[in-house]
Amino acid sequence: MEIFHNLRHILQSETIHRIKKEVDRQKRVSGTIAYDDMLKWVLAALNAPQAERLLERLRMRYRFAFVDEFQDTDPIQWRIFERIFLESQTSRLFLIGDPKQAIYSFRGADVYTYLSARSKLRHLAAKKRSQSLAGCYTLDINFRSDPSLVSQSNRLFGNEAWFGPPRKTKWHEVSYTPVGSPNAKLLSAGLAQDDSGRNAMNIVDLRGPDKPATANETLTHFIAAEIAHLLWNSRLTLQVKDSTTRPLDAGDIAILVRSRSNVENLENALAAKAIPYSYYRKPGLFKSDEAWFLGLM
Numbered sequence: 386m387e388i389f390h391n392l393r394h395i396l397q398s399e400t401i402h403r404i405k406k407e408v409d410r411q412k413r414v415s416g417t418i419a420y421d422d423m424l425k426w427v428l429a430a431l432n433a434p435q436a437e438r439l440l441e442r443l444r445m446r447y448r449f450a451f452v453d454e455f456q457d458t459d460p461i462q463w464r465i466f467e468r469i470f471l472e473s474q475t476s477r478l479f480l481i482g483d484p485k486q487a488i489y490s491f492r493g494a495d496v497y498t499y500l501s502a503r504s505k506l507r508h509l510a511a512k513k514r515s516q517s518l519a520g521c522y523t524l525d526i527n528f529r530s531d532p533s534l535v536s537q538s539n540r541l542f543g544n545e546a547w548f549g550p551p552r553k554t555k556w557h558e559v560s561y562t563p564v565g566s567p568n569a570k571l572l573s574a575g576l577a578q579d580d581s582g583r584n585a586m587n588i589v590d591l592r593g594p595d596k597p598a599t600a601n602e603t604l605t606h607f608i609a610a611e612i613a614h615l616l617w618n619s620r621l622t623l624q625v626k627d628s629t630t631r632p633l634d635a636g637d638i639a640i641l642v643r644s645r646s647n648v649e650n651l652e653n654a655l656a657a658k659a660i661p662y663s664y665y666r667k668p669g670l671f672k673s674d675e676a677w678f679l680g681l682m
Contacts, residue, residue, distance in 0.1 A: 424461045455482030457494040504556035532566035537586035539563040581619035609654035
C-alpha cells in the first residue's frame, strides 16, 4: 500500500511538471506572455551567467526604488528588488507597508514575503549599524482619523489577545504599534458638533442569528438604520481644515463589504430607508435605468 501511495505521488508530481513544461512551450509558440511570465523571466535574466551587465544598467538608470503597499508583494517580486537594489552598493530601496493590510493573497501576494524582508532589513541594520543605511521606521502619527477613533483603536488592538507586543514578536508574527494624533489644526477635518450618542468605535454583537443568511440580513438592516440615524436623527456637523462647517452627508459614509454576495441585501436595506448610495465598480452600472436616463448609454 505504501508503494502505491509513493507511485501515486510520483505520478502526480511528474504530471504537473510535464503540464507546466507543455504550457510554457505552447505559450512560446503562440507568442503569449502571462503576467507571471514577465516576473519569472526578469528574475531568470537577473540570475543568468551574464547578468552583471543588465544589473549595472538597471542600477545606473534606477538609483532609488519605492515599493508602496509592500505587504502585497509576492516572493518573485521581492527577489527581483532584492537582486537589483539590496545587493547594490549605490542603489537605495524603500519598502512601505503594513502586514495588517495584506488582502491580496488570492492574487499571489504573500504577507510572509513582507515579514521576511522586514526581518532581513532589521538584521542588516543591527549588524552594520555604523556602516549600513538599512533601517526600519514606524509611521506612528495618524493624520487621517479623529483622535478619539485612534485612541479606541489603540485600546482595542493594543490588547495582547489580538497581537503580541512589538518587541517580543518573532519575524513571522504581526504586531500592533500604538499610534498618536497630531495637533488638531493639522487634521483635514473634525467634528464640530455630535449628539448622535455613538462612540468613535462601536462593536455590535450579532451572535443571535443561527444561520449566516439571517445574520447577514440582520447586519444589513442594522447598517441602514445606523446611517439613517446619523444622517437625519442626529446633529452631526463636520469642521473642515479651512474652518468652515457643514452637516454630515451620505457621501461621507463608506461601507466595506467582504464580497459582492453581501451587497444585494445591503442595497435593498439602503433603498428601503431612502438612503442615497453608489456601488463602486458595480457590474452592469452603465446598463442601469439611471445610466439610461442620464444619457450615458
